[in-house]
Structures are given as C-alpha cells and as structure tokens.
Amino acid sequence: MRYTLRVWRQSGPSSRGQLVEYTVDDISADMSFLEMLDVLNERLLLEGESPVAFDHDCREGICGACGVMIDGVAHGPERATTTCQLHMRHFDPAKPIVVEPWRAAPFPVVRDLVVDRSALDRVIEAGGYISAPTGAAPDAHAVPVPKPVADTAFEAAACIGCGACVAACPNGSSMLFTAAKVTHLGVLPQGQPERHARAADMLRAQDDLGFGGCTLTGECTAVCPKGIPLETISRLNHDVLAAAMMGQ
C-alpha cells in the first residue's frame, strides 16, 4: 500500500518547523506505525535526506518512549494503544496522515517528532517515591495489602509516562500522569507516610513547570495507552486539599 504523510519537520529546538509531505510505498497492513516511519526513513537516507527523528525503544508498548500526534489524536485512532503497537491496517491509504510532536510548553521540541519530556521526571523527583529502610529485602508478605487496594495501585502503576495525556489535554496539563503516580503510591500501605505531602509537592512541581490546570475534560483518559482512569485525578485533588487542611 502507498500512504501520504504530512510530517512535522524541525531541525532543532529553536528553528522553525513545518509540515512536509511524503509518500511511502510498500507498506503492509501488519506494519506498525513506527515500522512505516522506518520505511520512510530508509528511503530518505538513500536519497541523502535527513531521516525523520522520532522516539522509540521497546516497540512492545511498555516503555513509553514512543508517541506522536496522529491526525490530532495522541497515539492515533486506536484506544489503549501506543504508537509502536498501532498497525497500518487502521489507516485509509486514500487519506493523508498528519504526524506532529506532542505540543506543550514544558515539552520543547528537540527535533522533528522528538520532544524533551524530562519535565515529567521533575514531577517524579518532587515526590514520586516512598521512604523505606535499606538493608535486606523485606518478606513479600510482611505488609498485607488487600486485593482491591492492590488492584487500584496496579491499575495506576501501569502508567508508562509517555506524555500522551499532556499532548491530548486542551489545557496542556499533566494531571493524569501525576494523579497516576499519586494513586499508585498513595493507596498502598508503604506510601502512607508521605501520602499528602507527596500529592501537594508533585502538584506544585507540575504547576511550577508550566503545565496547565485540569478541567476534567477526560481527553487524557481517552488517549491513555494504559487506560488510567479519571478517578485518579479525584484522588489527587482529595489528597492535595487534605494536605492544605493539615497545613502541609
């Protein structure tokens, strides 16, 4: 199959970018979106042009490195799917596909489709951890965790930090990401000591980094490759407000 792409090309952080049209041939329905970009890049290299830069690593939907805006939807049209797991059979060869980088002030474009997402690391540093005594690993059963609590924590812990929530949010907010971390750690017994301070500190870091505020539009959950539920945000709000009440 042959596809037409309109890809964002930008040579560096401070250069001006633009959408450039390409056609790619020999695309099979079973290729992933990234494999399709690989085919394009091989051709560009043979022609002496610079390949389209994009982030990727595991290509099995678990690392969170990949992620582009495809026709205005983060990670493309399939729900709960990363760009690397998205197959070309979902695209109509007759329609050009627009490919853009994540757009948010805290995610500056590095080159083409690659953005710098280290702002999310700054949010993690502000509180995405628990304090535990070092030494021998504790017994796996030493701290009992009720099954529903473990399930809630696990559901939130599935966040791979890809940044799709920020890209999709009309407010450019990283709320779903932060809320996933706050939920993952905040519902478990091991996360209790820092629970409220964690929520307050991570939110403050997010605000300070220039992310927008959440208005609960639900755009984030809709594109999240791991389907992190919107309820995590309610939990974050709860813990932040509780922290304020307790003067933290």
Next chain:
Amino acid sequence: MAGRLWASTVGKKAVMAVTGGVLLLYVVAHMAGNLKVFAGRESIDGYGVFLREFLAPVLGYGGLVWVIRAVLSLSVILHMTAAVQLARRAKRARPVSYATRPKVNGSYAARTMRWGGVIVALFVVYHVLDLTAGVLNPHGVEGEIHANVVADFQHWYVVLAYTVAVVALGFHLRHGIWSALRSLGLGSARRAAAVKTAALVVSVAITVGFLSVPYAVLFGLVSDQ
C-alpha cells in the same frame, strides 16, 4: 492555607467548585421561586415582599436580599477570577497548536465551560438591569414583578435572549456539577455514572423550570388578564 490553596491549580478549582455550588443553590431557589408566576400576580408579587420582610427586624427591610447579593457577587468574582487565570495558564501551556484537531472526545458541555460561562455572566448583567433595576424592562415598575415579567416576554427577542442564556447555564451545570465533585476529591469510579446522570437531571430540571415562565407568557398561558 488560603493563599497556598489559591496559588495551586487544584486550589483554584476547589474555589470554583465551592463558589459554583453556592451559585447552584441560588439558581435552584430562584428557579423554584419563579414558578410562583403560575400561581398568579398576588403569589409572585407577595413572594417579593416576603423576601424583603424576611428577618427585617434584624437586617432591616430588604436586608436579606442585600446579604444574598453580597454572597453571590463574591462567589461570581472568585469563580470568574479562577476561571480566567486557569484559562490563561492553559494558553501558556500550549503555545503552539496542532495542525489538525478532530472533535475532541470530551463532552460538548466540558468543552464550552469557558464561553458558556461568559454567556451566563453577560446575561446576568442584562438580567439585573431588566428585572431587578427595571431600566431595560418594557414595564419596569419596582415591586410589580408579575407585570414586569409579562411585559418582558411579549417580545420574541427577549424570550430568545433568556433561552440562549438558560440553555448555556444548563450545559455549564451539566459538566460543572460533575466536575465540582471531582475537584473536591469526592469522585469515585463506582459512583461516576450515577453522578453524571444526577448532574444531567438537575441541569435539565433547572433549564426547563427557568424556561417555563418566558414561554408560558409568550404563548399566552400567563397574562395580565
């Protein structure tokens, strides 16, 4: 604590949720009070006097009305200030927009909160000049509530203005009620569907209740005779 809260995006949303809740309570009471129009001139005009006489020994004649106005004004100012600040922050957070953006997944109500709020705010100004101050009312006599209302809704354009505003308010409340509970950390996955339905029912009830008066007058079900 208050300053700290106001400094954070979550704190501003909490302020919006609480002030929005105050406004919601007022709107429900106001809508219910309006229905007295159907009980006749004495009923609605008497209700106006009753509100002014209520607690008059303590607050003076009309004192309660002024207390309510103060609370509402404070709520609207806080609500709007937070909304404007959050909208500005959102704009700064996405300086470059996308080339294509299909119809987003969220609800129409969620997407129109900002412009819907502006419509409601402009309407409130017009509404106060119309039925409170009377300067924009075709009859405009203080205390003659029934006559003022009937004079208003003889005109299709007045009915249209009220319809646009009340429908906008209905959409605003549908997302607002649901969103407010989450902003206060009271949302849960288990209750999400029930809360969404309740928000819809309340919003539709308020919209229909408010619109019943203008349309009853327009179609002659309520008149001066």
